[in-house]
Amino acid sequence: MSGWLRRRTYLRTNDRKPHYDVVIIGGGGHGLATAYYLAARFGITNVAVLERSYIGSGGTGRNTTILRANYKTPSTIRFFKASFDMYAGLAGELDYNMLRSERGLFWLAHSELQMQNQIERALQNQTFGVNTVYLSPDEIQRICPQLDMSGGGSRPIMGAAYHPPGSTIRHDAVAWAYASQAQRRGVHIHQGVSVIGVRVEHGRCVGVDTTAGHIGAGAVVSAVGGYVTLVADMVGLELPIITHPLQAFVTESYRPALDPIVASADLHIYVSQSARGEFLIGAEIDPYTSYSTRSTYPFLSSAAARSLELFPFLAKLKILRQWTGVCDMTPDYSPLMGVTPVESFYLSSGWGTWGFKAIPASGIAMAELVATGKVPPLIEAFALDRFERDRAVSERASAGTH
Numbered sequence: 145m146s147g148w149l150r151r152r153t154y155l156r157t158n159d160r161k162p163h164y165d166v167v168i169i170g171g172g173g174h175g176l177a178t179a180y181y182l183a184a185r186f187g188i189t190n191v192a193v194l195e196r197s198y199i200g201s202g203g204t205g206r207n208t209t210i211l212r213a214n215y216k217t218p219s220t221i222r223f224f225k226a227s228f229d230m231y232a233g234l235a236g237e238l239d240y241n242m243l244r245s246e247r248g249l250f251w252l253a254h255s256e257l258q259m260q261n262q263i264e265r266a267l268q269n270q271t272f273g274v275n276t277v278y279l280s281p282d283e284i285q286r287i288c289p290q291l292d293m294s295g296g297g298s299r300p301i302m303g304a305a306y307h308p309p310g311s312t313i314r315h316d317a318v319a320w321a322y323a324s325q326a327q328r329r330g331v332h333i334h335q336g337v338s339v340i341g342v343r344v345e346h347g348r349c350v351g352v353d354t355t356a357g358h359i360g361a362g363a364v365v366s367a368v369g370g371y372v373t374l375v376a377d378m379v380g381l382e383l384p385i386i387t388h389p390l391q392a393f394v395t396e397s398y399r400p401a402l403d404p405i406v407a408s409a410d411l412h413i414y415v416s417q418s419a420r421g422e423f424l425i426g427a428e429i430d431p432y433t434s435y436s437t438r439s440t441y442p443f444l445s446s447a448a449a450r451s452l453e454l455f456p457f458l459a460k461l462k463i464l465r466q467w468t469g470v471c472d473m474t475p476d477y478s479p480l481m482g483v484t485p486v487e488s489f490y491l492s493s494g495w496g497t498w499g500f501k502a503i504p505a506s507g508i509a510m511a512e513l514v515a516t517g518k519v520p521p522l523i524e525a526f527a528l529d530r531f532e533r534d535r536a537v538s539e540r541a542s543a544g545t546h
């Protein structure tokens with residue numbers, strides 16, 4: 145195998161050190177990006193990422209790959225726009241082709257109230273320099289002639305917020321790119337190592353207990369996606385997070401037929417076509433709490449039926465596969481990141497159904513926080529104590545399917 149192929153494709157195995165300056169729990173996009181930026185931007189290379197399975201095996205490798213910045217509150221628009229802009233240059237920075245593809249994204253309105261909501265979204269986005277416009281049914285149909293504008297006869301499409309930069313990007317490539325570039329700068333990535341305890345002495349986090357023994361740490365970052373309450377429990381921290389499963393499925397491949405991504409909050413469904421030609425359909429979280437990644441038939445039949453209301457031609461296609469991830473949902477549908485009451489124990493969490501697009505901005509902000517001890521202004525609004533200060537950042541309307 146040629147040198148560059150080995151360098152790009154495979155991670156090296158490192159001997160575990162007894163102590164690292166920073167230990168990151170979780171080898172998803174957020175953990176790996178934090179490790180990369182610690183090394184690349186702040187010169188902190190004595191860093192370990194501990195992943196109990198393989199990198200990208202959590203939500204990072206299970207999501208529907210959508211990138212967008214069309215949020216609704218000033219704090220979230222600023223944050224997700226920063227991340228979206230970073231994604232645009234990421235392939236160059238990490239020297240890795242991630243198949244980023246600008247597709248345009250529709251947020252459909254099926255009622256007068258939703259029209260008002262989508263007009264508000266467009267205006268709010270424009271105020272913060274995000275390209276979102278409100279379109280009439282004729283304009284929607286011109287860009288997306290495949291849409292059944294009657295919404296299956298019961299949900300007529302009355303307008304939409306259209307976000308032309310809305311994109312997709314290859315999710316596992318994002319994890320691999322951050323991992324390989326972090327490792328090239330000296331970061332250790334230990335796969336198959338599970339954290340089973342977090343040690344706190346005199347109010348300060350000093351390391352982790354793992355299935356491979358104790359590892360000391362100057363700082364510990366929890367970036368474990370839907371499993372965050374289990375890790376927080378290890379330091380006696382109760383979080384306002386509930387884990388829910390989120391499912392998706394793809395059809396068999398079809399010729400390129402759908403360029404934009406189409407989301408309907410009324411039908412609780414979104415549809416796109418992948419580079420492989422599969423139609424990718426996602427929906428809302430399952431209503432029950434669970435860590436299970438088992439897929440269900442009720443979800444499949446209901447989501448498939450709802451997707452036909454928008455795209456009747458999908459009825460001719462077979463379903464190829466379905467899968468499930470678990471999501472760390474906050475009450476306000478915004479991230480939860482930053483410091484905690486335990487000194488040197490940090491959280492990158494609350495990524496719910498929306499966290500893949502946040503990986504670059506969260507990674508760099510978390511790295512800055514750990515390196516400097518100062519909370520970057522970009523993430524101040526997402527602090528854990530916002531709930532007791534009555535400063536929730538309400539983004540429920542921006543979860544795509546709510």
Ligand SMILES: Cc1cc2nc3c(=O)[nH]c(=O)nc-3n(C[C@H](O)[C@H](O)[C@H](O)COP(=O)(O)OP(=O)(O)OC[C@H]3O[C@@H](n4cnc5c(N)ncnc54)[C@H](O)[C@@H]3O)c2cc1C
Nearest residue numbers: 170172173174196202203204208210339369469499500501
């Ligand atoms: C079906 C689906 C569709 C989605 N679609 C989108 C989308 O289109 N756009 C978007 O922005 N977001 C989307 N999301 C959300 C997004 O995938 C997540 O928010 C994001 O991937 C979270 O990344 P993470 O790095 O925090 O967690 P993860 O990627 O889940 O990584 C956490 C890692 O921690 C590891 N871990 C857990 N516990 C331990 C432990 N004790 N010790 C060591 N390791 C541990 C896990 O094995 C895992 O690999 C979707 C999610 C799902 C499930």
